Amino acid sequence: METVTLTIDGRPVTVEKGRTVLQAAIEAGISVPYYCYHPGISIDGSCRVCIVKIEKMPKLQTSCSTVCTEGMVVSTRDAETVAARAGVFEFLLVNHPLDCPVCDKGGECPLQDFSYTFGPADSRMDFPRRTFDGEGVKADVDFGPTLMLNRNRCILCTRCVRFMKEIDTDAQIGVVDRGCGSEIATFQEHGVHSLLSGNLMDVCPVGAITTRDYRFKSRPWDNPTVVDTTCTLCSKGCSTSAWLKAKPEWAKGSQLIRMTPRFNPDVNGYWMCDIGRFNYHWIESETRLRRPMIRTAAGLEKVGWHDAEPRLRDKIQEAAAADPDAVRFIVSAHAATEELFVLKQMVQGLLGADGLKSVSMAWTRSEKPQPPNAKFKIPAANAPNVNGARDLGFMVGQGNDGPAPDLAELKAAVEAGRVKAVYVLDPGPDGSIGDLSWLVEARRTGKLSLLAVQGVVMTPHAAAADVVLPGYAFVEKDALFTNDQGQVQSASLAIVAPAEAREDCLILAGLARALGLDIAYQTSDEVRRALGGAMPGTAYAGAGTVVFTRPVPAASWLQASNPSERWKWDFMFQDLPPVKGHNVQLEGLAREGAGPNYIPLRQVDK
């Protein structure tokens, strides 16, 4: 790597050739404010706050657009720079409404933080501030189905414009008009219609673009902890952070309040899609399965595990007595590798080496409407672990690239009466396992004698089942998923599962024990160690030593989420008050756990 060495504030800094002064300062931990620069999109130089003094240059330079050269002498702290920078901040705040108390960004807003640090103490603006509530066009408007736009807060950094142009490649946002009348707008106020729209909230350095999903729901000081995890809503497996909002002290506990992307150059870069970002409500919804249920004359009745397990065992043994092949499994590819591993041990223990034939994997597939050249592509396969199932030997057809499996063979066998019992493992959101209405119909007409469903939400097939076992959703368990590139990734426990729900791999282990097998796992860690031992020399060999992250203070999250946005952990979340009683169940785990040092499995593997 060719490098250049320059001096910033008297410190020698060596960086890769071609880096800009701002990037060098960020890498060296020297605080230079910026708005229009974002490491994921092109350089613009429009906000002007990153100005620095460079010796032998006639004027102050924008550090974001000045490339480092050998021997350059840069100053970010001399009187001239400080005064000029304060002047720029005064201009940025001339028309900014300063409605921080009601702004979603307040508390995690670079405009706030940098203005306090670098800006003047007060404003000389005596006149009314500009508002965009003109004729026909309003300031605070809907900005498409997922976002809200407040033009008054905008500082015209054009990050959103460049994101749409360069990453989404459908430039739906433009700067309309000019001079002091410039405003961010979409054509004819149509708003942003894109599956990547949520990222605009992330790139916006002020509260101009906010998501409708998070609007007015929480403040940064209400969600002081985050958990680094992995999204499991498609085969891409983006690195994400789950934000936990502390409930009031009297209520204890915490709730999942938003999902944001976490920087991972190998998978998702700085971005994530709207599906992963906004489709989390099912996890803590009213339709969650909270207790085991068995069917009685009065319908589904809530029972304890000690009632449900024997009932399930008896029914399975009854169906298997005449023909072992009469018991079949339908397994969603939302199941984690641990669950698939225990399931594999169970069916092979019951049916011998070719026991995997009794398992049909199921997932759905949908082409996502995106511009053809989009830099961030959302895969068509809507399941996180098709490759994990493939690696364990389950039949997945052509995997992520092929069509979603149709269960025609199983369906025919059920209709013909050859299959008497079906066990469905469905730990994903409603509909993620595909259309099982034929199964519900078969149970209704009596062709099936047993329909057992292990899942997380009350799906139509759960409602028709004889036995319903409540499992964990992906943010409620430590689990491994193998994405479409074959990377084995860890999704960490962030929130506590409701009521009597049990970890899915342990439900399966319990069932296996009930059926007389010697499968004695008590925790998912044991499952992972067994998995690692069973598959030496593969990407799973290190499964037993994977470090799962625990809830960490938001400041630590910031370091991991975007290594280039160093200002965030220099400035933000410095003085958050401790929130008593938040997340009490997990605080103990956080102390025992490995802390914020997130080690992806593939690094352990090396």
Place this chain on the structure above:
Amino acid sequence: MEYAPAKFHKSARKLAPAGETFTYSPENQRRFDEIVTRYPPDQRKSAILYALYLAQNQNGGHLTAAAMDHVAEQIRCTSAEVEDVVSYYTMFFTKPVGKYVLNVCRTLSCALLGAERVTEELCAKLGIKPGETDASGTFTLLEVECLGACDRAPVVMVNDDWHERLSPEQAGKFIDDIRAGGAAAFTGCHLHKEKK
């Protein structure tokens, strides 16, 4: 001078009218296809100003959303990018304008020689304020910055043509002349004449 926040501190933007379905006439399509060949294929967007002028002239002097959509299609960019350009430049209009758009220069040289009074006279004659179109839809009056003809101040640009040394006293007669004789009333640019 009274500070006027209502004027300067409100968004002046109005959405362009949706307009009827718009496609280039065969003649304009031919001209556009010829213009596009002047730019490298990967810089097709460079033809956007010309494309917009063709659309604006075909549409009777102003652009509609439908026209912008069509230009976006021709240029192969998004409608938002077209609107970006349209809203930036002062000579693209997104509401109907008169047959003659009077652009009175108000920058220094013209101002010293009475451009403000020219504007006042024109306003009085037409019964409108700057930025408005008269009742008959013939004239639109605008104040613009330097037109680059300071040696012949005060200068008025009418559509694509020039009228030099328009004194306040002649302003009323100038309107009558246009009404009577159309483009023949303009002096044109003296440099052009001298060249010939």
